[in-house]
Amino acid sequence: MSALSDDLEIRPGRTLARSAIQLSFTRSGGPGGQNVNKRSTAVLLRVDAADLFQLLTPEACQRLRLLAGPAWVGEEGGESLLLRADAERSQAANREAAEARLVALLQMAMTEPKVRKKKKVSRGAKMRRLADKKKLSEKKGSRRTGE
Secondary structure: OOOOOOEEEEEOOEEEEHHHEEEEEEOOOOOOOHHHHHOOOEEEEEEEHHHHHHHOOHHHHHHHHHHHHHHEEOOOOOOEEEEEEOOOOOHHHHHHHHHHHHHHHHHHHHOOOOOOOOOOOOHHHHHHHHHHHHHHHHHHHHHOOOO
8 A cells, every 4th residue: 555546445446536535633642742742643534425335335334334333423414434543653654554444444344244054953963962961961860869
């Protein structure tokens, strides 16, 4: 992922235009001394929902809403995805971290969950379970005295 490329590659053949991404910079919180107090190194990355909906299927959009959780902000019509990155000391590193989180989130949303196939319990498994129950019952029954 180079800083000079126009688009952010999500998957081969699926890209998000960098023009759809809005970046703003703020001061990081927490300890750090003068570096934190003077420099705006934290990154706020915002992508409008409309731009994401063009990239994703309706099912993937639903998965993205669930995966994003509180990072999905706004009401119907004015929704967007808002990611904050402030773990690094430099603005460039935080920008790369935010973009990497965006790509990872979109890749997870695009991945369809595997459908669980119901399997019938085999006859042998049923017989083993019942035999084990019988054995345990006999063992516990032998402990009883004078009932």
